Amino acid sequence: MTSAARSRTGLKRWRKDYFGSPGAALMTLFSLAALGAILWVLVDWGLIRATFGAEGNQETCAAGGGACWSVIAVRWRVILFGIYPFEEQWRAALACGTVALVILLSCIPRLWSFGRLALIWTLGTALFYALMRGGVLGLAPVNEQQWGGLPLTLFVFVATGVIGMPLAIGLALLRRSDYPVIARVSGWIIDTIRSLPLLSILFTCAIVLPFMLPGFLIGEKLYRVVFGAALFFAAYQAEIIRGGFQGIPSGQEEAAKALGLSYWQRMGRIVLPQAFRLALPATINQFVIAFMETSLIVVVGFMELLAAGNTAFKTGDWKFAYAEVYVFIAAIYFTFVFGLSRYGAYLEARMNTGHAKD
Amino acid sequence: MAGSTFWRSKSVRGIVLQGGFLALIAAVVIGATLTARDTLAAQGLTSGFGFLRKATGWEMNFSLLPTTTSDPYWWYLLMGLMNTLFMGLVGLTGASVLGLIVGLMRSGRNPAARLLGTLYIELFRNLPLILQLFFWYAMANALPAPRQSLEIGGALVNARGIYLPGLAIGPGTVALALLAVASGACLAVWVLAARRFRRMEPQGQRRLSLAALGAGLALAAVTVLAGHEPGTAWTSWPALAGLKVDGGFRIQPEVYALAIAIMTYGAAYVGEIVRGGFKAVGRGQMEAAAALGLSPWQVFSRVRMPLAFRAMLPILINQYVWLIKATTLGIAVGFSDFFMVIASSINHSGQTFEFIAILMGGFLLINFSLAAVLNRLNRAIALKGHQTTGVQ
Numbered sequence: 001m002t003s004a005a006r007s008r009t010g011l012k013r014w015r016k017d018y019f020g021s022p023g024a025a026l027m028t029l030f031s032l033a034a035l036g037a038i039l040w041v042l043v044d045w046g047l048i049r050a051t052f053g054a055e056g057n058q059e060t061c062a063a064g065g066g067a068c069w070s071v072i073a074v075r076w077r078v079i080l081f082g083i084y085p086f087e088e089q090w091r092a093a094l095a096c097g098t099v100a101l102v103i104l105l106s107c108i109p110r111l112w113s114f115g116r117l118a119l120i121w122t123l124g125t126a127l128f129y130a131l132m133r134g135g136v137l138g139l140a141p142v143n144e145q146q147w148g149g150l151p152l153t154l155f156v157f158v159a160t161g162v163i164g165m166p167l168a169i170g171l172a173l174l175r176r177s178d179y180p181v182i183a184r185v186s187g188w189i190i191d192t193i194r195s196l197p198l199l200s201i202l203f204t205c206a207i208v209l210p211f212m213l214p215g216f217l218i219g220e221k222l223y224r225v226v227f228g229a230a231l232f233f234a235a236y237q238a239e240i241i242r243g244g245f246q247g248i249p250s251g252q253e254e255a256a257k258a259l260g261l262s263y264w265q266r267m268g269r270i271v272l273p274q275a276f277r278l279a280l281p282a283t284i285n286q287f288v289i290a291f292m293e294t295s296l297i298v299v300v301g302f303m304e305l306l307a308a309g310n311t312a313f314k315t316g317d318w319k320f321a322y323a324e325v326y327v328f329i330a331a332i333y334f335t336f337v338f339g340l341s342r343y344g345a346y347l348e349a350r351m352n353t354g355h356a357k358d
Numbered sequence: 359m360a361g362s363t364f365w366r367s368k369s370v371r372g373i374v375l376q377g378g379f380l381a382l383i384a385a386v387v388i389g390a391t392l393t394a395r396d397t398l399a400a401q402g403l404t405s406g407f408g409f410l411r412k413a414t415g416w417e418m419n420f421s422l423l424p425t426t427t428s429d430p431y432w433w434y435l436l437m438g439l440m441n442t443l444f445m446g447l448v449g450l451t452g453a454s455v456l457g458l459i460v461g462l463m464r465s466g467r468n469p470a471a472r473l474l475g476t477l478y479i480e481l482f483r484n485l486p487l488i489l490q491l492f493f494w495y496a497m498a499n500a501l502p503a504p505r506q507s508l509e510i511g512g513a514l515v516n517a518r519g520i521y522l523p524g525l526a527i528g529p530g531t532v533a534l535a536l537l538a539v540a541s542g543a544c545l546a547v548w549v550l551a552a553r554r555f556r557r558m559e560p561q562g563q564r565r566l567s568l569a570a571l572g573a574g575l576a577l578a579a580v581t582v583l584a585g586h587e588p589g590t591a592w593t594s595w596p597a598l599a600g601l602k603v604d605g606g607f608r609i610q611p612e613v614y615a616l617a618i619a620i621m622t623y624g625a626a627y628v629g630e631i632v633r634g635g636f637k638a639v640g641r642g643q644m645e646a647a648a649a650l651g652l653s654p655w656q657v658f659s660r661v662r663m664p665l666a667f668r669a670m671l672p673i674l675i676n677q678y679v680w681l682i683k684a685t686t687l688g689i690a691v692g693f694s695d696f697f698m699v700i701a702s703s704i705n706h707s708g709q710t711f712e713f714i715a716i717l718m719g720g721f722l723l724i725n726f727s728l729a730a731v732l733n734r735l736n737r738a739i740a741l742k743g744h745q746t747t748g749v750q
Contacts, residue, residue, distance in 0.1 A: 031470035181376040195725040197683035212390035292486040322496035
């Protein structure tokens, strides 16, 4: 086929896809118009008529008629770090960097062994905690009640994963236990937690739990709320791991039993690694959801990224600039969530090709 | 080594382990209850459900039926539950319709439409729902003040809400009329689906079903006629009266912001499920239908859509349960759903544990009944074998 002929069939296919029938043509025109309108509004509002720089205020922005990015230039430290002491905010920034590094490192398949991952996450969490809390290495102590913005969001996310994952493995193992009472009761616990809204669990942990705990266990509200989030995460993740268990042929465990391996050897060496491999896409999806759900803690009174953004435009002369602040926060969430879900899709594709070769 | 053989006996170990597990859980529950009793006694609070008959003394800012501050707690709780169900119904319906459109765009052949669908899904699915809710709510509050209301086809839009023209009848009448329509519809579905009517002629069955639906509608019309005060106008149009708007049917910013947020966010997930459902239908099914001489629309509506629907329903059930739970976010903008009523009641009455128990019971009830109904539907329409993919 000559190149001219090929381009002619290409054109034909193109024409068939876009204008094959009156319906398709209408659809094309509508979609193109919608896409064009969205693009135009974004460029016109966000760039052409927008006001940049810290000097802008309500008058200059209104004169420009577009977005008022000045609010970000003036208030970005409030949005990112909340009420964390101003002079110490470099520590909060470093802590965010630590978390980002931990997450990046755990995306490298070479580091996927239980020991290495546990080491990375424990070290990362400890470093984050030392930087944020202070009181060691000559850093001034900063109370948890002053934490806010992005570091708080990341802390809740990381702590949810670090506490929730072992809890999830425990719950999943309990649910598939050979003892009927244990299996049944843990099944009830998982199903009950899953049918409650996360918000009600966070609320219970923040407000109700202090009534039920002896004094020495009550602790800071932040830790109770993190525990609630971890419990919710664990209930969902346990079901995902259970799905992984169901994909393993029963011969695997029987063979391990026949070889005389103990329960923990069977679980740790044969069953769990395969279950995690099967459940990996769903697990990453669950982490993405957990990251988005950290924003719910604003309801029980924490100054995380979203709440810090709310205060940034609700105080002072920036009341009109809500869209700019939300776009800025949305960009932060989107970068993280979209990156993680793309990575999940890449892993899934990689694993599928592995299967095809088998 | 008597001890060791005793421990190695499987049945003994089973009893000890399971007994220990139960004892641990019982210890946690009993310990928590005792501590809670001590704490409550120290604060001088009494437990029990007697408070349910007491007047609340605070206002609910949205309810389907009228509420006043002298209404008892049980009425407030019931209204909160109704608000949750109402928001769930609106959100699920909107999310399903919008999601079907997005999903169809994504699984069609038109690249421009596919791109638009993909953009929609990636944008709405990758941002936290509460962020989207705050955005819609801030947008609703940034609308002009009542005096500068925007007028769109008889409706007024301002920062206090959207004012639609409506029928001049009381909310109680509306509720009764809706109840009549809903019971008619349920009866109609029952006639179509129940085993009892299997033996009827299909045509007679359809006629009976339509009759049930018609009876519901007629009853609703009668209710509306009876509920209308004679001598007053039939319709009520919103109009500016000083600093506020009189007449019409007001939708508060909290209500429509939450409804928009749940619909658009839910639609992104439903869209992906719809696309997955269409992907699961084997090509052979459509080719066979086309070979039988069915028109493209018949292939879609009689073969592709029903098979795709069966493939997506199980995942859709989970998504619906999740979306119902998401209505609790209303508390962030002040929509009085079940959860917000519970939270305010705890603040005002201090009866923490009773309300938490009611909260858990309410959500378990909603979610299990929704899942039960949808699972029943799933079983009722399931096909034997692997007919979705066309592979036997």
